[in-house]
Amino acid sequence: MTETVTSKDGTALAVDVVGQGAPVILVGGAFNDRSTVAALGAELSSAYTVVTYDRRGRGASDDRGEGYRVANEVDDLAAVIAHAGGRASLFGHSSGAVLVLEAAMSGLPIERAAVYEPSYRADESQPAPPADVYERLTAAVAAGDRDGAAELFLGEVVGVPAGAVAGMRAGEAWSFLADKAPSLPYDVLLSTPWRLMPFERLARIDVPVLAVYGDQTAPGLAAATRAVATTVPGAELSVMAGEDHAVLQRPAALARILAAYLG
Incomplete structure (x- = not known):
């Protein structure tokens, strides 16, 4: 329950x-x-x-x-x-x-x-996203662009290649991922990967x-x-x-x- x-x-x-x-x-x-x-x-x-x-x-x-x-x-x-x-x-x-x-x-x-x-x-020595990735992510969320926010996080924060992100976006699980987009700025703030x-x-x-x-x-x-x-x-x-x-x-x-x- x-x-x-x-x-x-x-x-x-x-x-x-x-x-x-x-x-x-x-x-x-x-x-x-x-x-x-x-x-x-x-x-x-x-x-x-x-x-x-x-x-x-x-x-x-x-x-x-x-x-x-x-x-x-x-x-x-x-x-x-x-x-x-x-x-x-x-x-x-x-x-x-x-x-x-x-x-x-x-x-x-x-x-x-x-x-x-x-x-x-x-x-x-490890790769890092640009320091403005948090601002761009929050802007995408504020604009209601959940797909764009999820794609930005996967590509620039996680480092998933663009082709793989495109494949994910076309898959059945994408709606589950995009649904979580409004919370992604918290994940970025926790890790501050830059x-x-x-x-x-x-x-x-x-x-x-x-x-x-x-x-x-x-x-x-x-x-x-x-x-x-x-x-x-x-x-x-x-x-x-x-x-x-x-x-x-x-x-x-x-x-x-x-x-x-x-x-």
């Missing part, structure tokens, strides 16, 4: 809860909603109370904030943690992983945090962190995950054989890693 949780600014968040046990909140990345982490939640639900939610501006959640701010999404996660009992472990994928780390850096009541391929830029990841802030995290990546993923995502593991004090690193960024589509092995870490 879907419930509604109200964030600090009045934004209504759609939340699903399954299972029994210690609470674990799953946070998806760009183009994701609670449906895309549901299979992972099902794998974990025999041992944990699994909480999934639509991040603001996507799915069944609205967005009543005045402009885009990372703090809005941290407030949302604080509200979901409160709904889960006041303290929880967190798992995040991609920009959702960055949001989990932002929550840890903000001092939210977190037992343990696990992140899969946080979408940071780890070093200057800058390097916030090493100094990460080094102040004081909750246990597990950083995971697949050995078939993009080199930049692997580098960012390793950088998180070496920067956050006491963090652990796990490398999944044969996996890439689409691990949520094959959640069983990831669930085993998370269960072993969460205890």
